[in-house]
Amino acid sequence: MLDIGKSSNLPTPKCYFSTTTLSAYNNISELPTKKTPFNLLHGSPYYHTVILLSPSASLNVNTTSKYARLRMPLLSLLTGDFFNTHIKTGNVLLLSSPLKLDTTSSEASFTLINGVLSITCDRALYERAGLTGTAIPDPHARKHGTSKFRIELNLRLPSMLAGKKGFERILRAAETVFVGDISWLFYDVAAAGVAEDDATLGKEVEIKEVKAETGDLDKVLVPGFPADISKDAEVENDLVELLEWISLAAINSPRVQQGDLVDEIISRYEVPTISSKRTADTTDDSSNSKTTQNLTKISFTGFLPASYLATTFGEALLQSSGSWFAFLVQGFEDGKAFVILKTEDDRALSWDIEG
Structure with missing residues (x-):
């Protein structure tokens, strides 16, 4: 017998929605960091992908950044010029690929944020x-099983020096346990990028530049944006459908284009219709608030620090007077993402997605 309806013990993905009216800002330096929706930009120290979706010709955002891909063992990070320059006195972000040990099936991953090494x-x-x-x-492990452990080491403490008992224990683990070359993504927060002549990064270093990639999607059906936000079930359904539409438009799906013809066996998707009584762009009682617009998609991919997101979002915000844009962000962790929709009437609709 098929057990289709069996309940699962795995955690359910969550989506937190919030809305606020944006203040008028004259420059990026005025943008807050803890107020909604700006707190989402600083919720993680780094991200993987940013997509900016807007009506064509309404925005001209082309922020750039540099990061590095390094290859070195953990022991090299904890000794020599790299340790003294970037960890003890500097401020860098590091994210590793999994270290897979040849002798066993074990693996480990590492991050360095604000001088704290997490294993x-x-x-x-x-x-x-x-x-x-x-x-x-681990919700995916067997019952009563614990498959992962996290070790956090503040390497900026005065005790974290060669010859100190605690630090020597870390070096011994790097020499005998966490052995092998590791690929790292590196960003120097203090230098706002990467210095190409930085000899402390080792010989196996590749400097990468984040550049904007632009694409167009013509004749897109754009739904009206809800103005009356409440806990009403119908409004909540509108918000779910609006998030789905933003996600489809961000991947240039033909399902959101005007005149799209697809067999119902393949897809039954329709661009949502939000009642004019709940939208800000119509005043009559017509049930169809959709418009047809040409959209531009600007995407950035790489090792993107929170400061880069804040700058990119700030430029879009300052340029978007009287227009709308959607800001989609994907993190390195599976299932971690958020979406901010800035409307024509200077409201921000935000979806924070976990899992």
Whole structure:
């Protein structure tokens, strides 16, 4: 018998919605960091992809950034000029690819944020490393099973120096347990990028530049944006459908184009119709608030720090008077994303997605 309706113990993906009226800003330096929706831009120290969707010719955003791809063992990060320049006294972001050990099926991953080195590994590596950490419950593991551990080490502490007992224990783990070359993404927060002549990055370094990639989508059916936001079930359904429309438009789906003809067996999707009583762009009682517009998609991909997102969003905000744009962000973690829709009447509709 098929157990189709069986409930799952896995965590349910969550989406948190918020809305606010935006103040008038004259320059990017005036933008807050803790107020909605700006707090979403600073919710993580780095992100992977940004997509800016707007009516054609309404925005001209072309922010650039540089980051580096390094290849070095963990021990090299904890010793020599790199450690002294970028970790003890500097401010850098580091994100590693998984370190897979040839002798076992174990793997570990590493991040460095504000001088704190975080190590995520399985039980076997954790016990061999001999470092203090905490268990991470894994909803995908078997019942009563704990498959991951996290170790956090503040490398800026005065005690984190060669010869100190605690630091020597870390070096010993890097020499005997977490062994092998690791690929790292590197961004220097203090320098707002990467210096190409930085000899401390080692010989296996590749400087990458984040550049805007632009594409057009013509004759797109754009739904009206809700003006009356409440906990009414119908309004909540409108917000879900609006988020779905933004996601489809961001991938240049032909399903949102005017005149799209597709067999119902393939797709039954229709651009949502939001009642004019709940939209800001119509005043009559017509039930169809959709308009046809040509859209431009600007995308940025790479190792993007929070400051880069804030600058990109700020430029779009200052240029979008009387117009709308959607700002879609995807993090490195699976299922972590958020969307901000800035409307023509200077409101921000935000979806924070987890899982």
